[in-house]
Amino acid sequence: MTTSSHSEKDRVVIFDTTLRDGEQSPGATMTHEEKLEVAETLDQMGVDIIEAGFPIASEGDFAAVHEIAQRTKNAVVCGLARAAFKDIDRCAEAIKPAKRGRIHTFISTSPVHMKWKLQMEPDKVYEAVVAQVTRARNYTDDVEWSCEDGTRTEHDFLCRCVEAAIKAGATTINIPDTVGYTTPDEYFALFQMVRERVPNADQARFSVHCHDDLGMAVANSLAGVRGGARQIECTINGIGERAGNAALEEVVMAMKVRSDVLPFWTGIDATRLTRASKLVSAATSFPVQYNKAIVGRNAFAHESGIHQDGMLKHTQTYEIMTPESVGVKQTSLVMGKHSGRHAFMHKLQELGYELAANQLEDAFIRFKALADRKKHVYDEDIEALVDEEIATAQD
């Protein structure tokens, strides 16, 4: 959200690709209705650009992009197209109803991709960049160009292609880490280098797009922003090809919580993150890992006695953001074998019990014995053992 302390130059645009790169992850297919619901949620939470699909890929993808383009109120609706006129024409048709539509066209620029995948000489790839961006610009003035496998691309060639794409009319330049190979320092330096060397670099917005093969997608995305990129491509729950993409909820909250060292801001309403995560998980049938940052069910849960004691004294002892800030009702103190007296007493108060000191001690011993045997100790278990303790004391 905009506040007086935010300056426009630090605004980072969020480009969500849950419905395109996310849906490409094996087994994450969504139905048409599910896609519409996810797109509506993304739009409501303040995503700037929704990459709604790959229109040439199938009739279903085309229909989803087309209907999302018709319905979306605020966000730019984007479709993906390879470097082929038929892809771009189909994409243009799909985004036509959008209030604001974007064509995202890409071609590989790394030696390994050009030689083995495309089987094209670099000069031919260069020509394709110019031809495809020019074609896309006939349909919309919002054109994004991506150099697939950008982080393994030779620097001179990368700069030549970026310059040509901007000259042909690309307004966003995405340098993807397609195979999750880069590191934060390297990605930071890459953006600095390209922005310094390409003469018309200031005419385009630069974008990061990171995969998580080495578990660095979020760190790399933030490093790219520090290097001058102002668009992050990401997905809800980090779903995506292979190990996934940078997780939207993580990049957004990193910039909010650590604004001291990451002085950037987005238009995302973070209180909607948990709902969006649940929706995407249900639509894709991909469970969210329990310890997932921000949206995992343990992200605001504490079991150890030391942590529970700290939390009962002050929540900032073990939480760096409030659960409410990401749409979780409250912190949970999970009762288990690591819980201590303080948390146990707190739980009894919550359940409405007032015990004498000796009863409390006996009940605590019983609770510990139970917790050693049982993985989950529910409120009902505690009620049962306290009731038993009270009954024994009355005998």
Ligand code: KIV
């Ligand atoms: O990972 C990648 O390179 C992509 C491109 C299509 C942007 O998803």
Ligand code: ZN
């Ligand atoms: Zn990707």
